[in-house]
Amino acid sequence: MKFTQFLKTKGAIASIFMGIFYAVAMLGIFLPGYTALPGNMDDLKIALVNDDKGETGSQIANQLSESLPFKTIETDITNKAAMKGLEKNELALVIHIPESFSENAQSGATANIDFTVNEASATMVSSAMSSVVTEINKQLSASFSQQTAQGVLMNFNVPQEQAAEISSQIENSYVGNYVVINDVPDGMHNNMLPMFLTMAGYVGAMIAAMQLVGSFKASRGKASKTKLFVFVQGTALLIAVLSTIAALSIVFSITDVELSLLLPIAAQQVLMYMAAFNVCAIMIFLLGEGGMVLNIPILLMQTIANGATMPRDMMYLPYEWFSYITPMYHSVQSYFAIMFGSISPAPFLWGLAAVGGGAMLINILIVSFFHKPLPVTEPTAEPATQKNTAEITV
Secondary structure, three states: OOHHHHHOOHHHHHHHHHHHHHHHHHHHHHHHHHOHHHHOHHHOEEEEEEOOOOHHHHHHHHHHHHHOOOOEEEOOOOHHHHHHHHHOOOOOEEEEEOOOHHHHHHHOOOEEEEEEEEOOOOHHHHHHHHHHHHHHHHHHHHHHHHHHHHHHOOOOOOOHHHHHHHHHHHHOOEEEEEEEEOOOOOOHHHHOHHHHHHHHHHHHHHHHHHHHHHHHHHOEOOEOHHHHHHHHHHHHHHHHHHHHHHHHHHHHHHOOOOHHHHHHHHHHHHHHHHHHHHHHHHHHHHHHHHHHHHHHHHHHHHHHHOOOOOOHHHOOHHHHHHHHHOHHHHHHHHHHHHHOOOOOOHHHHHHHHHHHHHHHHHHHHHHHHHOOOOOOOOOOOOHHHHHHHHHHHO
């Protein structure tokens, strides 16, 4: 066989096609998707709560409203409601000016502003908010130091014993408190665990979908298609349980997740696997092994649309749309809530169950209407058995 003849084989042609297709799909999906960072940061929603009735607090609030780089700044909201929105990741940052702000600023006492972020959220949000708060504090600190200096240093004939006290007063005239809720343990392996755990299950489910649907088609005629479909789902469930045991044995030996969360995390991982399996099986039931060509872009889209790196507010429309109808977003957000958050994961788990149930229903319809029933042939008895039977009869 010549090299040119080998290149014409089915395996070589498929490999060449997939090499080119995967490169184009990956770069064509990742690069446009990540241009939203940091370009769409102004789409994040924040809250600015001013509980101070004095003039200084109002001036600061107006200054921040005009200078902050966000399109949506909630101002008509209580601090309690804003904190609830932050816990649910509906807000990226809560700025709270307390009641005593003006009084402290005018009396020379330390004036505080609280900047609160939720670390159990997309990586981009917490890092971006940290940068924003640092810049705000730098500007406000300089402004307050200047105002305090003008107020207390009316002349330069300051007694030496008061110099240190005045210097300290100027330096500490303003303090910005950076407050973190739902603190995630240090280490990228902790912060990215919701995404990594979801990805591990999804990729395994995608490969299993190709292999088990292939077994479904190869076994046609040996059992009814209904029974074979049940066999496929049962095998997928078995794999989901075994792979979850393997995955969590690594997770709990490396990360800082509390052991008390083992059962809820395990239950979600099994649910996520089944949802991912049925989503991936749709294309395989329809197109055979060629369905993997479409499953790969669907997977790549979800690596951006799962909310681990950026929230929905920053996503372009196709990625945001994918986050609703595919499993990864619901799984990642639920893991954040279970592992590090302070809210119920129930809405995300219901979303994950809805995606999985909808995908299974689609697969049932495909098997019912696109796969014609074949007559089931019973296995014939082995010759040796027939011979023995005949001898006994005689």
